[in-house]
Amino acid sequence: MSVLTLTQENFEAEALKSEIPVLVDFWAAWCGPCRMFSPIVDEFAEENQDKVKVGKVNVDEQPDLAGRYGVMSIPTAILFKNGEIAATLVGLQQKSALEDLIQ
Amino acid sequence: MEPEKNILDMLIVGGGPAGYTAALYGARAGLSVLLLEKLAPGGQMGTTDMVDNYPGFPKGVNGFDLAMQMKECAERFGAKTALEEVSALELTGEVKLAHTPKHIYQARTVVLAMGSHPRELGLEREGDLRGRGVSYCATCDGMFYRGKTVAIVGGGNTAVSDGLYLSRLCDKIYLIHRRDKLRAPLPQQKALEQAGNVEFLWNSEVTALLSGDRLSGLRVRNKKTGEVQELACDGVFIAVGQVPDAQLAVGQVACSEDGYVLAGEDTRTNLPGVFAAGDLRKKPLRQIVTAASDGAVAAAMAQEYLDGR
Numbered sequence: 001m002s003v004l005t006l007t008q009e010n011f012e013a014e015a016l017k018s019e020i021p022v023l024v025d026f027w028a029a030w031c032g033p034c035r036m037f038s039p040i041v042d043e044f045a046e047e048n049q050d051k052v053k054v055g056k057v058n059v060d061e062q063p064d065l066a067g068r069y070g071v072m073s074i075p076t077a078i079l080f081k082n083g084e085i086a087a088t089l090v091g092l093q094q095k096s097a098l099e100d101l102i103q
Numbered sequence: 104m105e106p107e108k109n110i111l112d113m114l115i116v117g118g119g120p121a122g123y124t125a126a127l128y129g130a131r132a133g134l135s136v137l138l139l140e141k142l143a144p145g146g147q148m149g150t151t152d153m154v155d156n157y158p159g160f161p162k163g164v165n166g167f168d169l170a171m172q173m174k175e176c177a178e179r180f181g182a183k184t185a186l187e188e189v190s191a192l193e194l195t196g197e198v199k200l201a202h203t204p205k206h207i208y209q210a211r212t213v214v215l216a217m218g219s220h221p222r223e224l225g226l227e228r229e230g231d232l233r234g235r236g237v238s239y240c241a242t243c244d245g246m247f248y249r250g251k252t253v254a255i256v257g258g259g260n261t262a263v264s265d266g267l268y269l270s271r272l273c274d275k276i277y278l279i280h281r282r283d284k285l286r287a288p289l290p291q292q293k294a295l296e297q298a299g300n301v302e303f304l305w306n307s308e309v310t311a312l313l314s315g316d317r318l319s320g321l322r323v324r325n326k327k328t329g330e331v332q333e334l335a336c337d338g339v340f341i342a343v344g345q346v347p348d349a350q351l352a353v354g355q356v357a358c359s360e361d362g363y364v365l366a367g368e369d370t371r372t373n374l375p376g377v378f379a380a381g382d383l384r385k386k387p388l389r390q391i392v393t394a395a396s397d398g399a400v401a402a403a404m405a406q407e408y409l410d411g412r
């Protein structure tokens with residue numbers, strides 16, 4: 001499963017009502033650490049596709065989603081379980097930090 | 104875990120401009136080169152939106168794009184990258200070892216290029232409030248504070264350029280500096296003074312982060328008068344310098360009191376076959392171009408060391 005682009009329109013169906021945990025990466029094109037984080041998130045998604053769904057929210061295009069979850073620093077990665085926030089990681093992370101979230 | 108059988112000519116720790124320039128020069132000279140990076144290519148440079156002072160880019164260049172190009176340059180001559188975090192280095196023997204969660208690599212020379220990271224203020228709740236009012240990257244997080252009041256702590260290049268960037272987005276900015284003047288190029292200082300929405304608090308230090316669920320303000324003390332005030336603000340951008348990431352080498356190579364690896368212009372440390380390149384080396388100017396320069400020198404010195412064995 002590839003990484004999803006999440007928007008206002010599909011967020012509820014894809015992220016909140018998902019059967020498996022969902023990791024959401026809040027990012028923007030002009031944010032350097034976000035660009036460094038992106039391939040790490042992609043690799044994590046690829047390697048854990050049976051355990052977790054991975055989506056990305058572009059905060060420029062989806063300011064309401066960023067606002068709803070109180071994102072004030074990017075990149076921020078939020079893990080949702082059963083529609084609830086289970087964990088939040090702020091800033092550039094190693095892949096192992098993402099793996100620890102779903103252990 | 105068994106060490107890899109193959110002994111590399113050169114192992115580089117850190118994938119910023121110093122590391123990738125060492126990889127380019129080393130690989131182009133015919134050495135077998137592996138570069139280990141814990142996150143993604145670029146290091147501090149990779150997080151920079153616009154690099155205006157690296158020669159050859161008249162319109163400036165995005166730091167991450169430049170990082171990917173440097174990586175490509177090195178790979179063109181056969182250098183390899185592994186995205187693995189080094190947990191320990193053994194540098195004193197003739198064959199040096201680098202431990203990662205997956206491998207133990209062996210190499211005849213090591214280039215230390217781990218760089219540095221932004222210094223924290225060291226205040227209570229600073230870590231908790233990261234992403235909830237505390238930031239170390241104005242270009243990343245500035246837009247979340249559009250029309251709001253923010254503070255910048257620091258008075259060097261980063262603080263001043265953060266100030267200029269934020270002055271265009273935010274309603275009101277406090278610049279809190281422990282000295283009575285800035286240390287940044289004059290034209291930028293002038294521009295900041297003329298921005299109109301920046302208030303300077305000189306000789307001042309932040310003594311506490313005020314917060315509920317998120318940052319609500321700062322307690323600031325004037326070091327000259329002893330006067331303490333509380334400033335209400337929505338965010339604080341911390342730009343108080345860098346801390347070298349030399350921990351892996353501490354206890355093996357000689358370091359300065361403030362944690363930088365001691366190596367001269369030739370990048371040689373006190374250990375044979377171990378070189379220090381980029382921001383973690385004790386030196387007067389830390390820029391992309393000087394990091395790249397160190398990388399080139401380190402590769403040349405490593406080659407000389409290998410030839411002379």
